[in-house]
Structures are given as C-alpha cells and as structure tokens.
Amino acid sequence: MTLALETQALTKRYGRRLALDAVDLAVEPGTVFGVIGPNGAGKTTTMRLLLDIIRPTSGSARVLGQDPRQGGVELRRRIGFLPGELRLEGRVTGRALLKHYAEISGPVAPGVVDSLAQRLDLDLSRQVRKLSKGNKQKLGVVQAFMHQPDLLVLDEPTSGLDPLVQQEFLTMVREAKNNGQTVFLSSHVLSEIQQAADSVAILRAGRIVTVSDVDTLRATALRRVNATIADATADAVRTAFARDPHLVELTITAGDSLTIAGTLEGDIDPFVKAIAAFTVVDLRVEEPDLEESVLGLYAKESTDD
Amino acid sequence: MTRPLPLYRRSLGESWRSLIGWSLGFLAALLLYVPLFSSIGGNPDMQALLDSLPPAMISALGYGAIATGAGYVSATFYGLMGFALSTIAAVAWSSAAIAGDEELGSLELTLAHGVTRTQVVLERSAAIITKLVWLNVLSVLVIFAPTTARVSASSSVTSSPSVPPSSESACSSPWWASPREH
Numbered sequence: 001m002t003l004a005l006e007t008q009a010l011t012k013r014y015g016r017r018l019a020l021d022a023v024d025l026a027v028e029p030g031t032v033f034g035v036i037g038p039n040g041a042g043k044t045t046t047m048r049l050l051l052d053i054i055r056p057t058s059g060s061a062r063v064l065g066q067d068p069r070q071g072g073v074e075l076r077r078r079i080g081f082l083p084g085e086l087r088l089e090g091r092v093t094g095r096a097l098l099k100h101y102a103e104i105s106g107p108v109a110p111g112v113v114d115s116l117a118q119r120l121d122l123d124l125s126r127q128v129r130k131l132s133k134g135n136k137q138k139l140g141v142v143q144a145f146m147h148q149p150d151l152l153v154l155d156e157p158t159s160g161l162d163p164l165v166q167q168e169f170l171t172m173v174r175e176a177k178n179n180g181q182t183v184f185l186s187s188h189v190l191s192e193i194q195q196a197a198d199s200v201a202i203l204r205a206g207r208i209v210t211v212s213d214v215d216t217l218r219a220t221a222l223r224r225v226n227a228t229i230a231d232a233t234a235d236a237v238r239t240a241f242a243r244d245p246h247l248v249e250l251t252i253t254a255g256d257s258l259t260i261a262g263t264l265e266g267d268i269d270p271f272v273k274a275i276a277a278f279t280v281v282d283l284r285v286e287e288p289d290l291e292e293s294v295l296g297l298y299a300k301e302s303t304d305d
Numbered sequence: 306m307t308r309p310l311p312l313y314r315r316s317l318g319e320s321w322r323s324l325i326g327w328s329l330g331f332l333a334a335l336l337l338y339v340p341l342f343s344s345i346g347g348n349p350d351m352q353a354l355l356d357s358l359p360p361a362m363i364s365a366l367g368y369g370a371i372a373t374g375a376g377y378v379s380a381t382f383y384g385l386m387g388f389a390l391s392t393i394a395a396v397a398w399s400s401a402a403i404a405g406d407e408e409l410g411s412l413e414l415t416l417a418h419g420v421t422r423t424q425v426v427l428e429r430s431a432a433i434i435t436k437l438v439w440l441n442v443l444s445v446l447v448i449f450a451p452t453t454a455r456v457s458a459s460s461s462v463t464s465s466p467s468v469p470p471s472s473e474s475a476c477s478s479p480w481w482a483s484p485r486e487h
Binding site: 048051053074076077079081083085086088089090091092100101103104105106143 | 308312409415420421
C-alpha cells in the first residue's frame with residue numbers, strides 16, 4: 001500500500017539557516033499523525049513543503065503517492081490545508097469565502113458546509129474581517145474539511161478555539177480517520193496529540209528527535225514519584241536508590257518520616273524493588289504527561305549538543 | 306461548481322467598492338477640466354498667451370494642440386490627472402494583488418488550493434486590467450456623452466444633410482473633427 005505521506009531527507013535551507021534537516025517521515029493512510037515541537041522546529045516548513053507552497057532545498061516528498069510539484073492542482077484538490085497563521089480578510093461573508101474556496105478545491109457535497117459550521121458553532125453570515133481569531137480559525141477548519149479530502153494537513157488547528165470546540169474538532173479528526181482520510185497535524189498543545197494521534201513525531205530544530213506511537217512515548221515517559229518512608233535514615237535511602245539508574249532528581253526531606261521525591265525515566269521496576277525494602281507510608285506515581293516527557297526529550301537533546 | 310475564472314471573479318467581487326471610489330475620482334477630475342474647454346482651450350486670449358510662449362515650452366507642457374478639443378483633453382486630462390490617477394490605481398492594485406496578499410499571509414491558503422501560480426497571476430492581472438479599462442471607458446463616455454446628446458438633438462432639427470457646418474454643429478461634432486487652423 002502506498003503511504004499517504006512520505007519524505008526522504010527533506011531539507012529546507014533559508015540562506016544560512018537550516019529550517020529542516022534531512023527529515024524522514026512515513027505516514028500510513030487512514031491514520032492520524034501528529035508532529036510536535038517547540039516554535040521554529042520546522043513543523044510549518046514541513047507542511048508548506050508538502051503543499052508545494054515552498055520547495056525543498058534537497059530531498060524529496062511524496063504526498064498521496066505523488067511528488068507535490070508534479071501533482072500540482074489535481075493533488076492539492078485532494079488535500080485540505082489549514083495554515084498555522086491563518087489570515088482571512090475581506091468584506092465578504094464567511095459563506096461567500098467558503099464558496100470561493102470550494103470553487104478552487106475539490107467538489108463540496110451540498111450541506112456539508114452548513115453542518116460543519118453548525119458543529120463548530122460558526123455564523124457564516126458575518127463578514128470575515130469582523131470575525132474574532134477563534135471564529136476565523138473555525139472558518140479555516142471548515143474550508144480544510146469541507147471537500148472531504150484524502151489528506152488533511154492541519155497546522156496548529158486548535159489554536160484560538162475554546163475547549164468545547166476543540167473537543168468537537170478532535171471528534172471531527174477521529175471521524176475523518178474512520179472515513180479512511182489521513183490526518184497530518186501539528187501542535188504544541190500535547191494533550192490534543194495525545195487524544196487524536198496514532199503516531200507522533202517530535203521535531204526539534206529541524207530534525208526528527210523521535211517517531212513513535214503515543215503508547216510507546218507514554219511508556220518511555222517520565223513519571224513523577226513521591227513517597228513517604230518511616231523508620232529509615234536519609235543515607236540508607238540514598239544508598240538504596242543510588243543503584244536505580246532511572247531515578248533522577250532525588251530529593252529527601254527529613255521529618256517525622258522521610259519524604260522522597262524524584263523523577264523516573266522509563267522502567268519503574270528497579271524503583272519498586274528498591275522501595276520495597278523500606279516501610280512505605282505513602283507512595284504516589286503520577287501519570288506520565290506527554291508534555292513533560294517530550295520536554296524531557298528536548299532537555300536531553302540540548303544537553304547532548 | 307466549475308464556473309470559470311474563480312480568482313478573477315473574486316478579485317473583482319472584492320474590489321467593487323474601491324472601483325467606485327476610483328470612478329468617482331475620475332469623474333471629479335474630468336468635470337474639473339472638461340467643462341472649462343470653451344474658456345481655456347477655445348479662448349482666443351489663451352491662444353494669444355500660447356503664441357507668446359516659446360515653442361519648446363509649449364511642447365514640454367503638451368499644449369501644442371490645446372486649442373482643439375482632442376488636444377485639450379489630452380493636455381489637461383489624459384496627459385495629467387487621468388494619467389496620474391490611472392498610474393496610481395494600477396500601482397496600488399497590482400502591488401496589493403500578489404505582494405500585498407503575500408505580505409498579509411493570505412496568499413498561502415489560496416496557493417494551497419487547486420490553482421497554479423501562473424493562474425493566480427494571470428487572473429488577478431486580468432482583474433486589474435479590467436478595472437483600468439473600465440476607468441478609461443468611463444472617461445471616454447463622460448467626454449462624449451454631452452457631444453452625442455447634442456448631435457442627436459441637432460440631427461433631429463437639421464433636415465438636410467447638405468447644410469454647411471455652422472458654428473454650433475462644429476461644436477457638436479467630436480472636438481477633433483473641427484480643429485482650429487492656426
């Protein structure tokens with residue numbers, strides 16, 4: 001089966017600045033692929049390259065089995081794109097603007113625009129330039145989804161949307177996936193990637209740090225542990241945990257009993273074995289947060305540099 | 306859904322307000338100059354003044370044929386205000402069409418749709434040319450409107466076509482049809 005999206009050593013250089021450094025991506029059709037990374041990591045650059053808005057310095061991309069440049073108009077009609085910096089101006093109404101975009105993209109089934117607008121609680125009769133940022137974003141979401149494209153490329157789609165609409169948007173993404181559509185979305189809000197994506201690529205400074213599925217990322221994630229231990233000295237505890245390579249940032253606070261706090265990277269088992277030797281009054285292991293784990297990866301990368 | 310020239314239609318549809326503004330500007334400039342023809346271009350005193358000027362200056366001003374109707378509108382409107390207004394409109398519209406759209410960041414979304422870059426440039430250029438043509442057609446209509454009105458009025462009165470041209474009928478034909486000899 002052809003991949004919905006594939007890049008090989010995709011590189012984009014702006015003068016001396018390397019925006020994208022040999023990025024390899026492969027996205028299976030019918031999946032939701034998330035890209036996360038801090039600002040300036042190259043998420044938007046990647047998306048623009050896929051849509052042939054800009055062209056790579058070297059490397060290649062294949063979108064729905066075609067080169068973006070060769071595919072041209074016919075290929076772009078099969079893609080729904082939501083730019084990260086959506087600028088919509090003009091005195092026309094939202095409905096008129098969507099009609100225009102419908103004319104220059106794939107065919108839009110009757111009623112789709114209205115039902116999407118209703119789901120996102122968007123008033124199509126208002127002038128575009130008078131819409132708030134969030135409502136413009138909704139208009140952008142509608143124009144990306146309305147022709148039910150084979151591939152959705154969404155750059156920070158939920159920015160500016162309020163939480164209820166964000167949930168509705170994530171439902172739309174899941175529906176698109178169930179329809180067999182492929183979704184490629186970027187975000188720096190990690191919870192939405194956690195909720196929506198099957199696989200995640202972490203991009204940093206133009207390079208892919210890691211590609212994994214959300215579950216794996218969670219498994220390798222950081223866990224915060226807090227424990228209270230009775231009848232032990234701080235030194236004994238420190239020696240016991242010193243053998244656990246996964247435990248970092250250990251702090252021990254002495255009191256009536258010892259309170260220890262630390263961060264676990266990866267495997268939890270050695271910690272459990274080590275703590276079993278003591279009288280544990282209280283133990284809390286906090287659910288790994290993708291955000292923290294991703295930030296952990298960033299941190300590791302930057303210390304490597 | 307497959308109506309032709311979507312970008313051309315959108316460019317025109319979005320700019321009708323500014324086009325009305327420019328049309329009013331053209332009309333204002335025309336109405337400022339053209340009605341004064343008889344007191345400037347057609348005035349013997351003006352001719353005497355022009356005769357006293359060095360020929361090089363007259364040609365630099367473009368006033369060589371100011372005594373004729375065509376020379377007058379050319380010197381006052383098409384060589385001056387009309388030209389300046391057309392140029393300003395053309396530059397403003399053209400820079401807004403692609404560069405302005407890119408600067409705003411809204412061109413990206415258009416290019417991400419099923420259009421080619423060539424198509425964007427051509428359709429938007431065509432929209433600008435249409436608007437410029439409209440402005441100039443409008444000016445021609447305004448210049449000729451009183452003339453044709455008077456021609457039709459005089460032809461209904463004049464029964465015989467062999468009547469020699471009187472001063473009124475010379476005035477009622479287009480200005481360049483009756484150049485003053487000098």
